Amino acid sequence: MALIETVNLCQRYGGQYVLKDVNLKVDRGEVFGLIGPTGAGKTTLLRLIDLIDTPSSGKIYFDGVDTAASGKLRFELRRRMAFVLQKPVVFNASVYDNVACGLRWRRVGKRATRQKVEDMLEMVGLSAYKDRNARSLSGGEAQRVAIARAMVVEPEVLLLDEPTANLDPVSAATVEELIARIIERRAVTVVMTTHDMSQGQRLADRIGVLMDGSVLQTGAPREVFSFPRSRRVAEFVGVENIIDGVIVSNEDGLVSVDAGGKTIQAVSALAAGERVCACVRPEDVILAVSPPSSSARNMFAGEITRLVSAGSIARVEMDCGFPLSVLVTKRSVDELGLEKGKRVYASFKATAVHIITKGKAD
Ligand SMILES: Nc1ncnc2c1ncn2[C@@H]1O[C@H](COP(=O)(O)OP(=O)(O)O)[C@@H](O)[C@H]1O
Numbered sequence: 001m002a003l004i005e006t007v008n009l010c011q012r013y014g015g016q017y018v019l020k021d022v023n024l025k026v027d028r029g030e031v032f033g034l035i036g037p038t039g040a041g042k043t044t045l046l047r048l049i050d051l052i053d054t055p056s057s058g059k060i061y062f063d064g065v066d067t068a069a070s071g072k073l074r075f076e077l078r079r080r081m082a083f084v085l086q087k088p089v090v091f092n093a094s095v096y097d098n099v100a101c102g103l104r105w106r107r108v109g110k111r112a113t114r115q116k117v118e119d120m121l122e123m124v125g126l127s128a129y130k131d132r133n134a135r136s137l138s139g140g141e142a143q144r145v146a147i148a149r150a151m152v153v154e155p156e157v158l159l160l161d162e163p164t165a166n167l168d169p170v171s172a173a174t175v176e177e178l179i180a181r182i183i184e185r186r187a188v189t190v191v192m193t194t195h196d197m198s199q200g201q202r203l204a205d206r207i208g209v210l211m212d213g214s215v216l217q218t219g220a221p222r223e224v225f226s227f228p229r230s231r232r233v234a235e236f237v238g239v240e241n242i243i244d245g246v247i248v249s250n251e252d253g254l255v256s257v258d259a260g261g262k263t264i265q266a267v268s269a270l271a272a273g274e275r276v277c278a279c280v281r282p283e284d285v286i287l288a289v290s291p292p293s294s295s296a297r298n299m300f301a302g303e304i305t306r307l308v309s310a311g312s313i314a315r316v317e318m319d320c321g322f323p324l325s326v327l328v329t330k331r332s333v334d335e336l337g338l339e340k341g342k343r344v345y346a347s348f349k350a351t352a353v354h355i356i357t358k359g360k361a362d
């Protein structure tokens with residue numbers, strides 16, 4: 001049984017849907033990452049899961065129990081969860097007192113409190129700061145205090161709302177590393193939001209892509225990253241070449257996609273007539289300066305429109321009837337004499353193309 005389950009969860013503000021029919025299941029011990037752009041409804045969903053707000057309609061089950069049953073039940077369930085807000089929140093008190101407060105509310109004895117707080121401060125690397133006023137800490141340190149305060153009560157569920165979004169890159173890396181260590185212990189179920197796909201990939205067992213209040217896709221990070229189910233998800237997870245077209249034939253699973261006069265071959269079960277997007281990763285394209293004699297199903301000639309080097313890698317943008325972005329090594333740039341305006345040949349395999357059906361929303 002899922003530890004947390006939402007069923008047709010909706011939240012409306014002033015007639016506007018902020019969340020629409022969200023159906024999610026999070027298993028005990030799992031790390032679930034909610035990814036989506038700003039304004040997608042991530043914080044709204046976390047607040048509902050934490051039972052801070054009540055939904056306009058739909059259900060939330062915690063450990064199989066309908067959380068709408070009673071106020072007393074909601075209060076009890078809230079104590080089994082801990083929420084770390086996007087902006088680090090600390091009280092005007094010592095670091096020690098900030099971490100201890102949840103234990104005091106729960107009337108944990110003095111000695112046990114001391115032990116737990118000290119263990120937690122050690123885990124977050126702030127033992128030396130225990131007597132300092134938490135307000136004097138940097139953003140990253142304050143977030144570590146907030147995480148220690150959340151974890152010290154040994155919650156069953158840890159809710160993290162974009163825990164690194166307000167931090168500088170170095171502090172963000174430290175906080176992410178701390179979260180990774182908490183996850184490693186596998187003692188807590190984690191639901192975390194992020195607008196950073198790569199953070200979701202690094203930390204989560206499973207991710208859900210939330211856009212405009214709807215969950216568009218859930219799955220293992222690799223699966224969502226490699227096989228986005230819609231153009232919007234593809235764009236969000238950073239697929240760079242998304243080419244619009246129509247399937248004109250399907251022969252034993254090898255489809256021909258007409259993309260504005262050019263034909264792209266791909267593997268798909270979809271039938272002729274279907275409007276699709278063909279996704280090609282820039283690292284899967286091979287460039288040559290003369291027509292290659294490779295077995296790749298797709299070969300297009302075109303002109304380089306832009307070339308941007310970044311360290312040992314260069315990004316080549318070319319126009320082959322449709323725009324195509326290609327990643328090559330800096331060495332290839334030199335060896336092939338690549339430059340803006342040069343005519344090149346791009347090739348990629350049919351199996352390197354991921355086909356997406358175009359939904360009504362696209
Ligand atoms: N209490 C509220 N009243 C009115 N609108 C709200 C409220 N909370 C959130 N919203 C709106 O809901 C949408 C989603 O917000 P939010 O959940 O904060 O998104 P995210 O966390 O993904 O950036 C936004 O358009 C926001 O303005």
Ligand SMILES: [Mg+2]
Pocket residue numbers: 042043044086161162
């Ligand atoms: Mg938010």
